[in-house]
Amino acid sequence: MxxxxxxxxxxxxxxxxxxxxxxxxxxxxxxxxxxxxxxxxxxxxxxxxxxxxxxxxxxxxxxxxxxxxxxxxxxxxxxxxxxxxxAPPKPRFQFKKSAKAAASAASAPAKADHRLLRGVPDAKAPADASVVSSLPDSDTKNTKNYNAGIAASSDAIRRPSFSSAKEINIAGHTGLHIILPLSASRATASGSLTDLAGCAVDMSVPTSSEARGGGGAAFQSLMLRNIERSLVVVGHVSGPVHMTKLKNCVLVVASRQVRIHECYDVDIYLDVRSRPIIEDCKNMRFAPLPSTYSDRTDGSANQWDQVDDFKWLRAEPSPNWSVLPEAERLPESVWTDAVRGTGRSTEDVLKAVGI
Missing domain, CATH: 1.20.58.1250 (Tubulin Binding Cofactor C, N-terminal domain)
Incomplete structure (x- = not known):
């Protein structure tokens, strides 16, 4: 090319x-x-x-x-x-009557002014009238802070439900093992994982075929940013996955499209319908998705090894990525036992996947 x-x-x-x-x-x-x-x-x-x-x-x-x-x-x-x-609508303005004008108005018959109703200042308003804005009511509905709950929990494995959320946002954690339960399938409109270190995160259950059969859905899109020394089992994404600034990680991803920026020393087990794209990356290794997480039924080709390096325009292959040798790929038992098991610490899980 x-x-x-x-x-x-x-x-x-x-x-x-x-x-x-x-x-x-x-x-x-x-x-x-x-x-x-x-x-x-x-x-x-x-x-x-x-x-x-x-x-x-x-x-x-x-x-x-x-x-x-x-x-x-x-x-x-x-x-x-x-x-x-x-953009939110601009506030409409109306005059607030002074105390003197209000007293006068109280003793006189009420008379509507069509200009005030439209928000146009009344030319006959008293000189000392003050202007106030009629602002739209603010949304006072409280939303649960799931990240605070994740951090405050003392459980070995955090299982945030995200049952009252519209999207999944996991951010700012260190050394935690997080597994999303089936209830989180209600919040897969979009998702993001940011600022994680030494974590093991499994989001496969809410987007699995079981969840989709029960009214759940795959992520529409997913963003991963600033993650170090972590395992992330993404699950299924019907749209794009964007990864930026990941270091020393292992990922499991099934998606339509994958864009990878500024990532280093990352192994990706992948099922993707279009060619993966990398930019400004080094030592990226790709392998096919483990059968444990695969439920593809459309028969389209998995292009996990058809990687395009957009910062390498030479004829020879890019040195920034390679196929993960079969002998070094993790066996299925690691995914079914170590990763999905409940009796291991976060460090044990990371060690089992080679981190």
């Missing part, structure tokens, strides 16, 4: 990735600045993509470069339109 073809495939993949993120902005919470962080991340991706188009000028024709640039502009416009659509 020449450099021009590689760039085309990389560009198409990144465009699809950005479109997916823009389409999911409405599902990201405003509270805590999460939506702003998500939109900032999309803007950063668009900026990076624009720079990559400029850098590719040395090997792509000028016409193609203009086409790529126009696509980036269209994505930027779409993002701006989506942010405008999701």
């Amino acid at each position: 020449d450099a021009k073809e590689r760039f085309y495939r990389k560009f198409q993949s990144e465009v699809a990735d950005i479109q997916d993120h823009i389409g999911r902005l409405g599902a990201v919470a405003i509270v805590g600045g999460e939506r702003k962080d998500a939109s900032d991340s999309i803007l950063a991706s668009l900026s990076q993509l624009s720079l990559e188009v400029a850098d590719a000028a040395e090997f792509i024709p000028a016409y193609d470069q203009r086409t790529y640039s126009n696509t980036v502009k269209s994505l930027t416009d779409r993002l701006n339109d989506e942010l405008a659509r999701l």
